[in-house]
Amino acid sequence: xxxxxxxRFEKLVPYVPGEQPRGQEYIKLNTNESPFPPSRKVINALNxxxxxxxxxxxxPSAKALVDALTGYYGLPxxxxxxxxxxxxxxxxxxxxxxxxxxxxxxxDITYGFYPVFAAFFGLKYRTVPLDENxxxxxxxxxxxxxxxxxxxxxxxxxxxxEKSEIERLVSQRNDRLVIxxxxxxxxxxxxAISLLPKYDNLIIVQTFSKxxxxxxxxxxxxxxxxxxxxxxxxxxxSFNPYxxxxxxxxxxxEAVKDTEYFKKCTAEIISIRESTxxxxxxxxxxxxxxRANFIMAKCNRxxxxxxxxxxxxxxxxxxxxxxxxxxxxxxxxIGGREQMDAxxxxxxKIIEERKKII
Amino acid sequence: xxxxxxxRFEKLVPYVPGEQPRGQEYIKLNTNESPFPPSRKVINALNxxxxxxxxxxxxPSAKALVDALTGYYGLPxxxxxxxxxxxxxxxxxxxxxxxxxxxxxxxDITYGFYPVFAAFFGLKYRTVPLDENxxxxxxxxxxxxxxxxxxxxxxxxxxxxEKSEIERLVSQRNDRLVIxxxxxxxxxxxxAISLLPKYDNLIIVQTFSKxxxxxxxxxxxxxxxxxxxxxxxxxxxSFNPYxxxxxxxxxxxEAVKDTEYFKKCTAEIISIRESTxxxxxxxxxxxxxxRANFIMAKCNRxxxxxxxxxxxxxxxxxxxxxxxxxxxxxxxxIGGREQMDAxxxxxxKIIEERKKII
Numbered sequence: 001x002x003x004x005x006x007x008r009f010e011k012l013v014p015y016v017p018g019e020q021p022r023g024q025e026y027i028k029l030n031t032n033e034s035p036f037p038p039s040r041k042v043i044n045a046l047n048x049x050x051x052x053x054x055x056x057x058x059x060p061s062a063k064a065l066v067d068a069l070t071g072y073y074g075l076p077x078x079x080x081x082x083x084x085x086x087x088x089x090x091x092x093x094x095x096x097x098x099x100x101x102x103x104x105x106x107x108d109i110t111y112g113f114y115p116v117f118a119a120f121f122g123l124k125y126r127t128v129p130l131d132e133n134x135x136x137x138x139x140x141x142x143x144x145x146x147x148x149x150x151x152x153x154x155x156x157x158x159x160x161x162e163k164s165e166i167e168r169l170v171s172q173r174n175d176r177l178v179i180x181x182x183x184x185x186x187x188x189x190x191x192a193i194s195l196l197p198k199y200d201n202l203i204i205v206q207t208f209s210k211x212x213x214x215x216x217x218x219x220x221x222x223x224x225x226x227x228x229x230x231x232x233x234x235x236x237x238s239f240n241p242y243x244x245x246x247x248x249x250x251x252x253x254e255a256v257k258d259t260e261y262f263k264k265c266t267a268e269i270i271s272i273r274e275s276t277x278x279x280x281x282x283x284x285x286x287x288x289x290x291r292a293n294f295i296m297a298k299c300n301r302x303x304x305x306x307x308x309x310x311x312x313x314x315x316x317x318x319x320x321x322x323x324x325x326x327x328x329x330x331x332x333x334i335g336g337r338e339q340m341d342a343x344x345x346x347x348x349k350i351i352e353e354r355k356k357i358i
Numbered sequence: 359x360x361x362x363x364x365x366r367f368e369k370l371v372p373y374v375p376g377e378q379p380r381g382q383e384y385i386k387l388n389t390n391e392s393p394f395p396p397s398r399k400v401i402n403a404l405n406x407x408x409x410x411x412x413x414x415x416x417x418p419s420a421k422a423l424v425d426a427l428t429g430y431y432g433l434p435x436x437x438x439x440x441x442x443x444x445x446x447x448x449x450x451x452x453x454x455x456x457x458x459x460x461x462x463x464x465x466d467i468t469y470g471f472y473p474v475f476a477a478f479f480g481l482k483y484r485t486v487p488l489d490e491n492x493x494x495x496x497x498x499x500x501x502x503x504x505x506x507x508x509x510x511x512x513x514x515x516x517x518x519x520e521k522s523e524i525e526r527l528v529s530q531r532n533d534r535l536v537i538x539x540x541x542x543x544x545x546x547x548x549x550a551i552s553l554l555p556k557y558d559n560l561i562i563v564q565t566f567s568k569x570x571x572x573x574x575x576x577x578x579x580x581x582x583x584x585x586x587x588x589x590x591x592x593x594x595x596s597f598n599p600y601x602x603x604x605x606x607x608x609x610x611x612e613a614v615k616d617t618e619y620f621k622k623c624t625a626e627i628i629s630i631r632e633s634t635x636x637x638x639x640x641x642x643x644x645x646x647x648x649r650a651n652f653i654m655a656k657c658n659r660x661x662x663x664x665x666x667x668x669x670x671x672x673x674x675x676x677x678x679x680x681x682x683x684x685x686x687x688x689x690x691x692i693g694g695r696e697q698m699d700a701x702x703x704x705x706x707k708i709i710e711e712r713k714k715i716i
Contacts, residue, residue: 001585001588001589002558002583002585002586002588002589003585004454004455004505004535004559004586004589005454005455005589005592006453006454006455006456006457006460007457008457009454009589009592009593012592012593012596013596014591014592014594014595014596014599015595015596015599016595017415017418017595017599017600020415020417020418020419022417022421028414031415033413033414033415034413035413036413037410037411037412037413038409038410038412038413042409042412043406043409043410046404046409046605048401051396051400051401051404051609052395052396052401053395053574054395054396054400054571054572054573054574054575054609055391055392055393055394055395055396055571055572055573055574056386056391056573056574057375057378057389057391057567057573057574058573058574058576059378059380060375060378061378063380084442084598084601084603085598085600085601087597087598087599087600088597088598091597091598095364096362096363096364096367097362097363097364098364099364099365099366102364116596117596117597119596120593120596120597147362177362200360201362209415213412213413214412214413215412215413215414215415215416216411216412216413216414216415216416216603216604216605217412217603217604217605218416218600218601218602218603225360227359227360227361228360228362230359230360231359231360231362231363231367233372234363234367234370234372235367235370235478236372237372237373237374237375238370238371238372238373238474238475238477238478239445239446239449239475239478240442240443240445240446240449241372241373241375241445242375242443242445242576243442243443243576244576245442245574245575245576245603245605245606246574246575247404247574247575247603247605247606248603248605251409251412
C-alpha cells in the first residue's frame with residue numbers, strides 16, 4: 001500500500017476471480033464459462049474490415065447492441081444499459097441507488113462480489129441467511145426498506161427461484177429496488193424481464209459471459225425503466241463513456257441475432273448437466289438442484305477442499321469456497337460431454353481410493 | 359432521474375464525448391483519433407483462432423500486455439497498470455488517492471473529464487488558471503499540498519511543458535502525487551517515464567487511443583511505483599477485475615511490438631500537423647503551438663462556434679468548446695493529408711466569403 005492510498009480503502013478486500021491457469025493444461029471447470037465457441041456469426045463478423053477500423057472510437061452509446069437487445073426482448077426504447085461485463089453494471093447499480101442512508105441486502109450465500117461493491121463505494125449492506133436447504137425465502141425480505149439484490153439462479157448454489165416468487169419479492173413494497181442478477185437464467189429458468197412493464201422498482205442484470213459464449217468479450221447488460229437506465233448512463237458517462245470497445249459491440253450484436261445457436265448451446269448444457277448430476281449421484285454425491293451452468297457437489301468421503309485439490313492434481317480445475325456453509329461442496333462448471341465424462345471418471349476413482357483407505 | 363437515484367448524484371453532469379456521427383459521412387477531425395489503421399501485426403493477430411476462444415474469460419492480470427509495456431519502457435516489474443481506456447485509469451487514480459481531505463488540482467483549461475471524475479467520486483478539486491499564453495506556470499503549484507494532475511501536452515491547447523519543468527513540478531514537494539496525463543506525448547514531446555525511478559510521487563497515464571491507432575480497442579495504462587500500481591489494482595479488482603477483453607489484450611500487445619509502425623505513424627502526424635499549421639497561418643489563422651495530434655485554431659473573421667458550424671455544414675467535423683477562455687478557437691484533429699488539405703481549402707473559402715460580406 002502506498003502512503004498516498006486513501007485511508008478509506010485501507011481495509012478494502014478485492015474480489016478474487018477464479019484461477020486462470022497459465023502454462024499447464026487443465027480441464028477448466030472453475031469459472032462457469034461456456035465450453036462452446038461463439039456463434040459463427042460472431043466469428044465471421046470480427047473480420048479484417050472491422051479490425052482495420054480499430055483506430056476509430058467505438059460508439060459510446062453502443063447503439064447496435066442496445067437496439068439488438070431491445071428488439072430481442074421486446075422492450076420499450078431506453079430500457080437497456082450495456083457495460084464492460086455484468087460486473088460493471090452491478091457496480092454502477094450499487095453506486096447509483098445506494099448511499100449512506102439506503103443500503104443493499106442480499107442472501108448470505110450468493111455472488112461474492114456484492115459485498116466488495118458495497119465496500120468499494122462505502123455503502124451499507126447486510127445479508128439474510130438462506131434456509132437450511134440453501135433456498136431464498138421471500139418472506140424474509142418483506143420488512144426490508146433497503147434495496148435487495150438476488151442472483152437467480154443463485155450464484156454458488158445454482159438454485160432457482162420461480163418467477164412467481166420473484167414477482168412476490170418485487171411487489172412486497174415499491175419504496176425499494178429489487179435487482180435480479182440473471183447471469184445463469186438461460187439454463188432452465190424463466191427471466192423476470194416480462195415483469196418490467198408492471199414494476200418500476202425492478203432491475204434485471206444479465207451477461208454474455210455464460211449462455212452467449214462470450215466471457216472473453218466482456219459484455220453485460222441491465223434492463224429497467226428508462227428513468228433507471230438513464231441514471232445508470234449518467235454514472236457511466238461520468239466514469240468511462242466508451243466502456244465497450246468496437247469488437248465487443250459487434251460480437252454482442254451478432255450473438256443476439258443467432259437465436260438458433262444460443263438455444264442449441266443452452267439446451268446442450270442443460271442436457272449435459274442432467275446426465276452429470278445423475279452420474280455423480282450414482283457415485284454417492286449430494287448435488288444441489290441446479291438450473292445454472294454449474295453444480296454444487298459434495299461427498300461424505302472427502303472434504304470439499306480435498307476434492308478440489310485432488311482434482312487439480314489430476315488436471316481438472318473446479319472451484320472451492322471457504323464460506324463455512326458451503327465449504328463441503330465443490331462448484332463444477334458444466335463443460336463439454338467429454339470433459340464431464342473425465343470428471344465423473346476421476347471422481348469415481350477418488351471415491352474408490354477412499355474406500356480402500358477406510 | 360428515477361426516484362431511486364441517490365441524492366448525491368442529483369447535480370452530477372456527465373462528460374460529453376465528441377460527436378460520433380451516424381449516417382452522414384464527415385471528414386472526422388473532432389475526437390483526436392489516428393487517421394491510420396492499426397498495425398498489420400494487430401490485424402493479423404485478431405484472427406479466427408483468437409475470436410473462436412471468446413467463450414473463455416480474458417486474463418484478469420492482462421499479463422501479455424503488461425509484460426510488453428514493462429519491457430518496452432524498461433520498467434521494473436509491477437510498475438504497469440492497464441485499464442479499459444485511459445479514462446478508467448484516471449478514474450481509479452482520482453478515487454484511490456483523493457478523498458474528503460486531499461483533493462485534486464489542475465489547470466483551468468485541460469481535459470474536461472477531470473472535474474467529472476471528482477464529482478463522480480465526491481472529491482474536492484480546484485483549478486489553477488493557465489497564464490495569458492495558455493501555458494502552465496509550475497511556480498503556481500509550489501504551495502499546493504493536494505494532488506496535482508497535468509495533461510502534457512495539455513488537452514485543448516496542445517501546448518507542451520518541457521520534461522525539466524515536469525521534474526520541477528514533481529520535486530517541489532513529496533507529500534502529494536503529481537499525475538502526468540500523457541495521452542498526446544508521442545507527437546513530439548518527451549515522456550516523463552524516465553523520471554519514475556527517482557520519484558515515488560509520480561504517476562504517468564498514457565493511452566492506445568491516439569499514437570497507437572487503437573481508440574476502438576479501449577486500452578489505457580498508468581506507470582508508477584509498484585506500491586501505487588498495487589493500490590490501483592486493489593480498486594480495479596473491487597470494481598471490475600476482467601476490465602480488458604481478450605481481443606483488446608492481444609491488440610495492445612501486438613501494437614507495442616510494432617515500434618516501426620508506431621514511429622512511422624507519429625512522424626507522419628507531426629509532419630502533417632506542421633504543414634497544416636503553416637497553411638492555416640498563411641490564411642491568417644492564429645494557431646497555438648501544438649505538440650499533440652490536434653491544433654487549436656482561431657480566426658478574427660469568424661467566431662469559433664460559427665467556424666465549427668460552417669465546417670460541419672460542409673462535411674468537416676471539428677470540435678468547439680464553450681469555455682470562455684478558448685471559445686474563439688476550434689480544435690482540429692490532425693487527420694490524413696487529404697483530409698487536412700480539404701480542411702485548409704474549406705477554411706480558405708470561408709474566409710473569402712467573409713471578406714466579401716464585410
